[in-house]
């Protein structure tokens with residue numbers, strides 16, 4: 225006789241044997257997956273060829289950690305800067321709140337001031353949420369400020385449990401459940417940050433732990449969120465890769481075996497292996513409603529999933545921007561460069577100075593005939609960034625005129641053409657440069673200088 229109990233799978237409406245109820249596997253020694261992470265060698269990606277089905281939730285959204293993970297890795301923002309960026313996120317995310325939440329530290333007076341000032345805006349989105357030390361006093365503080373949810377660190381790999389916390393899995397789980405219960409007792413919804421999930425024992429620790437968390441959710445009738453943190457960027461999205469590195473495998477396990485509903489499931493990625501964006505999109509595709517990100521990817525070490533990238537991933541997967549105003553991304557990039565003094569690397573997609581600049585003569589020639597040939601989309605319309613053709617020995621008068629018009633945003637009767645004396649003067653300088661043996665590209669700064677000098681010489685005032 226088979227004594228295992230049965231439970232209803234809400235999705236398929238079929239009764240399933242509780243063989244999928246995973247007990248905690250307490251161990252004496254940490255499982256550090258030496259086969260995948262030999263430390264003195266490059267980590268390995270192994271396959272078992274188990275294929276996980278796609279299951280993108282009906283609603284997906286982006287959450288932001290610019291003021292938490294982002295700030296951890298750079299000079300803190302001033303209160304005014306935080307309020308400015310929060311305001312921009314509100315406009316960028318649009319009325320449907322695709323940028324759903326922003327998380328804030330609550331440690332210092334400055335942190336709290338920023339929260340109060342952002343709350344004063346009265347915006348529905350992004351919701352303001354917090355990150356605190358997991359203590360009763362701090363839960364009370366969250367409540368006092370008037371927030372509904374807080375992040376709590378529940379590191380889940382044996383690297384953290386054994387080496388950092390010096391605990392066993394059982395002790396760690398009991399400790400975390402006690403903290404989560406305390407949080408729920410205060411009436412605050414906990415967001416459990418499962419740090420280092422891509423090096424953790426998914427079926428021996430993560431799933432049994434999340435099953436307990438879901439029980440607490442039901443007991444208190446308060447949402448308990450699971451944030452799967454790929455702390456070291458080890459996650460991969462290749463079909464058939466093994467857990468704990470497989471993003472589809474982790475999301476599948478959390479949903480199907482721990483019973484975490486999509487709307488309580490969030491992915492938090494890091495970019496150590498250049499995979500942050502793809503892994504986050506993969507988390508959406510396999511059933512997490514939320515992906516956590518930071519503006520321009522600014523976060524610990526190589527950074528987090530860039531928020532602006534997920535805006536464009538959203539639009540590509542959904543076929544609509546759903547009310548997001550993408551031109552705010554360009555405003556934010558200018559604000560970072562001019563007001564915050566943060567230099568965005570030139571080749572950064574969507575925001576770098578050169579992201580839509582064509583340099584090669586042959587490409588520039590195509591672009592001048594029809595910009596769609598070498599531009600990813602209408603970057604002028606969507607990002608307020610007209611496509612730019614860099615000036616070189618092959619530019620010709622038309623290329624130089626195009627550069628001047630786009631760089632200085634001259635339109636209509638203000639625009640110059642190839643008959644303009646200013647254009648001829650600049651071309652004279654460019655030709656001289658290459659005739660005297662120059663082999664490098666001409667920079668924007670050099671052109672600005674020549675244009676300024678030529679305008680003065682010709683006594684024209686075309687440039688704003």
Ligand SMILES: CC(C)C(=O)C(=O)O
Nearest residue numbers: 293417419420453455
């Ligand atoms: C500290 C934790 C929550 C984190 O940000 C991460 O795992 O990346």
